[in-house]
Structures are given as structure tokens and as C-alpha cells.
Amino acid sequence: MRIGAVGLAVGVGLVGCTAPSGGGDGSGDGGPMPGTVELALRGTAFVPRDVVVSVGDTVVWTNFDQVSHTVTSDEPGDLGTLLDSDTLGAGDRYEFTFNQAGEFVYFCESHPQVPAMVGATVTVE
Ligand SMILES: [Cu+2]
Numbered sequence: 565m566r567i568g569a570v571g572l573a574v575g576v577g578l579v580g581c582t583a584p585s586g587g588g589d590g591s592g593d594g595g596p597m598p599g600t601v602e603l604a605l606r607g608t609a610f611v612p613r614d615v616v617v618s619v620g621d622t623v624v625w626t627n628f629d630q631v632s633h634t635v636t637s638d639e640p641g642d643l644g645t646l647l648d649s650d651t652l653g654a655g656d657r658y659e660f661t662f663n664q665a666g667e668f669v670y671f672c673e674s675h676p677q678v679p680a681m682v683g684a685t686v687t688v689e
Pocket of ligand 1: 608632633634672673674675681
């Protein structure tokens with residue numbers, strides 16, 4: 565499975581592997597190809613909060629709120645560096661390509677006291 569089932573109903577899209585195959589010449593059978601997983605910053609929350617992606621996938625966060633958010637590794641007070649977005653205003657996007665397996669925890673520096681904005685995870689497998 566390429567994406568965790570957690571958020572399939574709330575806006576995760578897998579872009580890049582969903583093209584119609586009608587005109588293809590069998591080019592899609594060479595194993596999993598890197599995809600793009602879209603996440604949202606919406607309602608002062610990461611939507612979905614936890615996702616599972618494949619090594620090589622790019623995760624894109626888009627801020628649909630009017631307030632600013634960040635995508636920042638680890639927990640408040642323990643600032644990591646893997647995910648380290650600028651402040652994302654309305655409509656801004658941040659993307660990161662995960663080239664190593666593991667579980668990556670992140671939060672929003674603007675809202676460290678909002679439960680929905682801390683402890684979010686990207687699991688790469
Ligand atoms: Cu925030």
C-alpha cells in the first residue's frame with residue numbers, strides 16, 4: 565500500500581500515478597514510481613494528520629487557512645531540521661521528498677498548543 569488509509573476521504577491525492585493508462589505502452593509496470601502526496605493545512609490542523617508514503621515520494625502541504633502555519637520537524641521545543649518550512653501564508657505550499665524510510669514527526673511552530681498541529685507524522689516505508 566502506498567498511502568495510509570487514514571486520510572483517503574479527506575483530501576489526500578496521489579498525483580503522478582493516477583494518469584489514465586489508455587494511451588500507455590506498458591510503461592507503468594516497472595514497479596512503483598515516485599508519487600506526490602498532497603496534504604492540507606486546514607482548520608488549524610494537518611489533514612490528514614498521519615500518512616504513510618513510499619520512499620521517494622514527495623509530500624506537499626498546502627495552507628488553506630487564512631492564518632499562517634509551518635511544517636517543522638519534531639516536537640515543540642525540540643526543533644528538528646528535516647522539515648523546516650518558511651511561514652506558510654494562505655495558499656502557500658511546502659514540499660519535501662522523503663528519500664529515507666522512517667517515521668517523521670512534525671508540528672506547526674505557530675500553533676504548538678493546538679493538539680491537531682503537533683505530533684503529526686509521515687511514515688516512509
Ligand atoms: Cu499552525
